Amino acid sequence: MMRYELFLALRYLGGLRRQQPFVSVIAAISVLGVALGVAALLVVLGVMAGFDADLEGKIIGANPHLIVEMDGGVIDEDSVLRSVEQIPGVVAAAGFVQTQVLLKYKDQATGVILRGVDPVKEPRVTGLARSMGEGIWPPGPEEVILGSELMRRWRLREGDSVIVMGGEKGSRHPMVVKGEFSTGMYDYDLNLALASQETVRGILDWPSGKISGVGVRIREAIQAPALKRTLQRRLGFPYWVMSWMDLNRNLFAALKLEKVTMFLILTLIVLVACFNIIATILMMVVAKTKEVGILKSIGATSASVRRIFTWAGLLIGAGGTGLGTAVGLGLCGLLKKYPFVRLPAEIYYIDRLPVRLEFGDVLAVVLAAIAISWAACLYPAWVAARLSPAEAVRYE
Secondary structure, eight states: OOOHHHHHHHHHHHTHHHHOHHHHHHHHHHHHHHHHHHHHHHHHHHHHHHHHHHHHHHHHHHSOSEEEEEEEEESOHHHHHHHHHTSTTEEEEEEEEEEEEEEEETTEEEEEEEEEEOTTTHHHHOSTGGGBOTTTOSOOTTEEEEEHHHHHHHTOOTTOEEEEEETTTTEEEEEEEEEEEOOSOHHHHHHEEEEEHHHHHHHHTOOTTOEEEEEEEESOGGGHHHHHHHHHHHHOTTOEEEEHHHHTHHHHHHHHHHHHHHHHHHHHHHHHHHHHHHHHHHHHHHHTHHHHHHHHHTTOOHHHHHHHHHHHHHHHHHHHHHHHHHHHHHHHHHHHHSOOSBOOHHHHSOSBOOOOOOHHHHHHHHHHHHHHHHHHHHHHHHHHHTOOHHHHHHTO
């Protein structure tokens, strides 16, 4: 059964168009203002979440979910691999040999990270092998695979010869460019190079079987922190375990801060729209002064009157929130399906806006809009509740 306060609020709002057309216009503007703010919030948060998801996918594609290392390198690779693979949730593990080297081609030189990979196990741990053309993987002896950005910058082609300088003595090692990979991440495509483990061990003058660490792929990337703790307890000192989140902590912290900041800034649109709700309810109180006086004279309490006008403001806010949610979800769906907005692929590595609208974001926007609408009703409802029955009907 509908409470009479809600019934009267609906009646008051329904009669605005006939009795107070000016107030009804302001009420409509309030609804549209809230709807605009909610729709803008949903679209922006959806696009930002889409960019975050796209970035995470590229980072995870180029890196293992977990990395196990120790000072001076891992000697007993097989023992570490067995310990890692026994943990529930681990999909695959592969050793790698990694060092920083100076890469030279003609009169050009730059520092890169040279990673020696396992040709069989590496494709199960990262997506680097899938980011190459046919026939490039795996790198053979004295062969190197470079990132697409470095290949483009130096105008390198498959079969070109480069010089790798590294190791304690900084010795020179001629190598042949086998091909290129493209992760979609500028830093990786410019500063990462791949070779066989034997080739990198030769540069470092390491014995056979010694590796820098072990890369681990798990079933759910989001579970990396929990499995990191489990793996650290199992291996103990002197090993240490890092997750893909640890390696990119500053980047993800900045993205999270940016998302929160945009949420707060765009919430101001809803806040401004709710000032119209205050004006609408105040003018409704003035227009319904006689009705309020009659209600209080026949026994309605101040709390009941306050609830009537609180319901009226909430209905305006809920209407705007519902309309804005529908529009925002519709726009996100259209942006996801049709490339209305084109992006320069050579800059962003994607040619359309990525959209990923999460339930938590939608719920936060809806609750924030309803909460602001409710707060906007408090003062006008309090003014209506303070009306004296005698004063309300004296001049009517």
